[in-house]
Amino acid sequence: MALASQLRAEGRAAEAAAAYRRLLGLLPGLPDSWYNLALMERACGRFEAALDAYDEALRRGVSGPEEVRLNRAVILTDDLGRHELAEAELAAALALRPDYLPALLNLGNLHEDLGRREAARAAYERALEVEPGDAVALARLAGLHRPEGADDPVIGRLRAALDAPGRSVGAQAELGFALGRALDAAGDYDAAFAAYGAANAASRAAEPAVRYDRSAQEAFVDRLIAAFPQPARADSGGEAGPVFVCGLFRSGSTLVEQMLARHSRVTPGGELGLVPALAGRIRSYPEALAGPEAAEIARQARGLYLDGLRAARPGADVVTDKRPDNFLHIGLIKAMFPDARIVHTVRAPLDVILSNWFLHLDRSMPQALDLEDMAHWLLQHDRLMAHWKALYPDIVEVDYDRLVVEPRPVLEDLLRRLGLGWEAAVLDFRAAGTGVRTASVWQVREPLYRRSSGRWRNYARHLGPVRAMLGLPPGEAEG
Secondary structure: HHHHOOOHOOHHHHHHHHHHHHHHHHHOOOHHHHHHHHHHHHHOHOOOHHHHHHHHHOOOOOOOHHHHHHHHHHHHHHHHHHHHHHHHHHHHHHHHHHOOOEEEEHHHHHHHHHOOOOHHHHHHHHHHHHOOHHHHHHHHHOOOOOOOOOOHHHHHHHHHHEEEEEEEHHHHHHHHHHHHHHHHHOHHHHHHHHHHHHHHHHHHHHHHHOOOOHHHHHHHHHHHHOOOOOOOOOOOOOOOOEEEEEEOOOHHHHHEEEEEEEOEEEEOOOOOOHHHHHHHHHHOOHHHHHOOOOOHHHHHHHHHHHHHHHHHOOOOEEEEEHHHHHHHHHHHHHHHOOOOEEEEEEHHHHHHHHHOOOOOOOOOOOOHHHHHHHHHHHEEEEEEEEHHHHHOOOOOOHHHHHHHOOOHHHHHHHEEEEEEEHHHHHHHOOOOOOOOOOOOOHHHHHHOOOOOOOOOHHHHHHHHHHHOOOOOOOOOOOO
């Protein structure tokens, strides 16, 4: 038990899981150890094993069973896409404890993922009855409302909540981003920019140790380019893998995946974490992929990837793995699957930069907290993608701004290059009946619109330094 606990604390999930299994083979009646085993199994990407371990924890009388139900729901929806089962787990958690705030928030989020606006609203309102000052519930509730003007009551409610004494910087960030969204929707762009600026400052203050390191990112891109100097030649074992959809976050990858999902052969995988997890498990990544063991590393990684994919989307014909930051790992993807079909989404740079800065993102994306850091990230993305595209001309580029103007020719070309026949259903892409886990959850349920293209112009007076970084002269329109 001491060994398992130590390994868990050190983040050595696979070894910790093995230690917990040995412990439970000797003493199976330890519900907390079953709970900890489940945590480690999920960290290893063994989702079914994690669910089984949580079941054992429940069967053996674990304390706080509502938390176990919540954790099972998160695996079912985030990792396995089994939304109905996730909803049942959340219902079970709330049956055990009706005032369990995390379950209410997750239930609201699940309803949003499934396009159930009124059900989501009811869940968040119930959360506010349980905890009237909860910043997350209020921010999410506000996100379901479209203000009619700068004097909209929702905007006033957010301002009042921000002014309440004793707010943590985390709560200020949550409410500040919601206020920025509301003011942007109301057309009060200068006030929205100020609100977003304050929200990003609060988010930075909440985790002061988390910073975007420009030099480190440049060095990582240098290493990736050096590790993959030529196209992959590995044996793929006859597997093409899924369709990988990547690009800058907020560049249209969700829209592309939802359009592809309307094709009869395609199952949307959403933001699978398989590729980044594999990269993290390869010792001396990415240099190891240039060494003498590269072929064996790629073979093992391919097997692990396919195991994870089959567990997440069993029985699917063509799956989309829509993970924007997989653009970093195209070298690894092609080493695993030399014939991998890769779709790279692009969008007007200033729109991408602002769209990231407008979101309350997690600590894995610190570049989004600062407009100039985000511009630097974009430039490094462009540098790396130029390398990948030189190696792999078969990467399919989809321009978001063209897609929303003339979707049919863009989609015809995309399907042809992916080896999929034309089906007109892809034009009716709204995500009816499918779960969408993305910041654009409501946009992809609307008819195709163009209002996000050129959105940066509403904030042009604030973007001088960013334009200079991108080499755009003041006042000149983007190309």
